[in-house]
Ligand code: URA
């Protein structure tokens with residue numbers, strides 16, 4: 263290990279064998295944290311070549327269980343978002359692309375953050391099972407083209423250990439380390455092809471566009487280098503996606519979108535990501551053609567029908583589709599009204615996310631409980647005109663007094679006297 267630290271410190275390229283030796287040794291506890299810390303800091307300053315990143319990703323993916331999806335016919339495309347506020351795309355995309363025949367075998371996390379992950383959201387549907395045997399999971403994907411289950415097994419233990427060490431050595435923000443960390447988990451999950459949604463803006467991991475672009479390029483390069491067809495969309499996360507933030511509220515928003523009446527930005531992002539998934543799966547020749555076919559299925563009921571099949575197949579109560587009141591409901595609703603007339607110029611995604619978390623919608627630590635019912639419904643988005651006294655948003659809470667949350671929300675929204683253009687939703691696509 264001493265030699266590997268020295269080599270990286272002096273700017274030389276590590277070989278495949280070097281990287282395998284290091285990841286295997288570290289996973290098995292044969293290399294101490296202090297040496298790995300020094301190596302991480304050397305990487306932070308020296309970076310990693312494309313070949314090194316690909317080798318690190320492959321070695322981390324191989325450090326634990328690797329999911330075998332080969333019993334599912336077709337090209338399995340996974341979608342991954344780098345995380346934002348109010349992002350419900352998976353719940354919509356899974357049945358939507360499945361309605362065109364794209365197999366979706368999704369293992370999702372519960373996730374830390376402002377709201378729960380896809381699995382938490384699905385658990386707000388009465389009866390829905392997120393734990394299936396592997397055989398059942400594969401059966402469902404072959405039969406219905408869609409199944410979503412919670413992550414099990416020991417995936418990428420090397421990444422878990424490295425991430426904890428990065429966290430305490432000021433090396434989390436190293437681009438090659440971030441890119442290989444994310445991609446190792448995607449590769450261990452068994453995808454043949456990967457569509458990435460890299461968010462940028464206040465509510466994203468990558469606040470600056472140029473950092474988001476760097477990360478997207480690095481992940482696309484790693485994916486293609488290890489033989490997985492990979493592309494990325496860079497999308498806006500200055501304001502929350504869609505109009506709701508909260509678990510059950512986002513399930514309802516997903517259902518509305520599958521009925522063809524969802525918020526414009528959420529619908530557009532789903533069609534964009536879905537079109538690339540469809541092309542990657544070999545089911546359409548061009549993204550434009552795919553987008554047309556996907557949009558048709560949003561408006562002719564086929565995507566919604568597939569969602570119903572998906573719920574049924576995992577024990578979920580399908581009555582929620584027409585009776586969203588069967589989803590967990592918060593006890594109190596409060597309006598936040600505009601203090602003046604104007605145009606909405608800012609809805610800070612990070613602050614809105616924190617407010618949702620204060621209501622109980624998200625997990626602060628791994629073990630904490632989340633409240634599936636609470637959250638926020640925005641009535642306005644950036645660019646919308648608003649009159650004084652009109653409601654900007656509704657808070658769904660399980661406490662009668664949420665003054666601290668209200669104050670946070672007031673501070674997160676800005677109104678301008680001038681007309682404001684909404685932000686560009688899709689900033690770039692990287693192949
Ligand atoms: N997300 C990850 O999974 N890994 C990182 O290193 C950073 C964000």
Ligand code: CA
Pocket residue numbers: 347348349350502503504505506507512515
């Ligand atoms: Ca949303």
